[in-house]
Amino acid sequence: MGKKVEIDAAGVYYRQLNEQIHTALENGADTVEIFNIRGQRYIGNAVEGDVRFILHGVPGQDLGAFMRGPAIRVEGNAQDGVGNTMDDGTIVINGMAGDVLGYAMRGGRILVRSDVGYRVGIHMKAYMDKSPVIVAGGKAGDFLGEYMAGGAIILLGMDTSKPEAPITGRSLGTGMHGGVIYIRGTVPRYQLGPGLHFEPLTPEDTAFITKHVRDFCTEFGMDAAMVLDADFAKVKPFSHRPYGNMYVGTN
Template sequence: MVTKRKQKTLTAGRTYYKQFNEEIRACIEDGVNHFILKDCNGQRYIGTALEGDIKFDIYGVPGQDLAAFMRGPYIRIHNNAQDGVGNTMDGGRIVIEGLAGDVIGYAMRGGDIFIQGDVGYRVGIHMKAYLDHQPKIVVGGKAGDFLGEYMAGGIILLLGMFSDKPDAPVAGRSLGTGMHGGVIYVRGEVPEYQLGPGLQAQPVDSDDLEIIKELVEDYAKELKLDSKEIMDESFVKIRPFSHRPYGNLYVAC
């Protein structure tokens, strides 16, 4: 079933974020389900807690906590994004055609976040799967420190291809520190010293490759990239060695 779209163009400019979000919500109550947001200039909380089949095309740079607690909408950012994208997101899809900041997908429980370029620190921290919800983050560039920290579920795919930091490692320090669920896939190799305590990068198997291929094809389609070029390299996976990585730090009473 094709959803009939009622389109609305809004210009953010210097509008205060609270006023701008109130305007968006008023339009939704009036039946608008496709927004073109122009000249975004750091306005926070766009798309926060929205549900249902709503589409956003965002031009400019939206502010922090975009799509926090979101459940369903589709958001495409035709530029870069700030910190906290997809904070505790339950469902939907976010496509970022540029770079993104820190703590992307914090405690994310469902949906997809596709980023073409680099990301900052602590991306995917506390990600978790819930029932049949499997959150997914794909990063086309490189990542900062603590990627997948305390990860409890879901998939992070780090490609390291579309980066403006050619001399940097694919990820920063302490990749996967404290993770106790989910999986991180990395295109190419990961230096062992970049990994969190007790973690190892292992070769992927045929089941992993099927998961990666499906995710890459989806990602490449969204960003008009060559999926075959992305797949033309080996991948490794990082999984938790224990569901209680710090269990030995505590003494039973």
């Protein structure tokens, strides 16, 4: 049977909090539940293996950065940089998340119940047999999927604090040269970054969306059939080198 450790983060500086976390893991804990988080940074940073974190409050920047394997669940919102360069594992946020979520992410999955900020999925990439996935239940800010090179983003546009806003902001997928973005509903063509286009869904796309949306709905107690009862737009780049003609000596 696993060992669980509980930590009260109230008034604890982020360095000391992370020292407590690593001490718990070194002493054999496989579940760490932390209460009263108020912006402490780097929780779960570079942690490997079959470890579970349950976080109450609002974790600070770079939650789960560089992690390889753990499962993190946040009962609340999260700040910027969630999953920065994460290699594997799962992050579930029962609320909103900030900017640059999934920066350079190369494996694992991030599920966010509500809205996400700017430049989500920037520099996301597939790595060997790994292909990262981000599912957000709300809306996204500008530059979603910027410079994306692999993996997938699914944006549902449902649970949002901005009902009047478009489902994505400006310059969707600017510089994107790999991977795919699926959006529930319609997106005006003018919102696409240069070199992107809409493609019809294939049976493989439908199966992929169905799997991840069902998992998403299980995490947040939603009706998957209702969420899937809608059209999805598929956004892909025309080329894997969208700016190749800008450089001297390239074709």
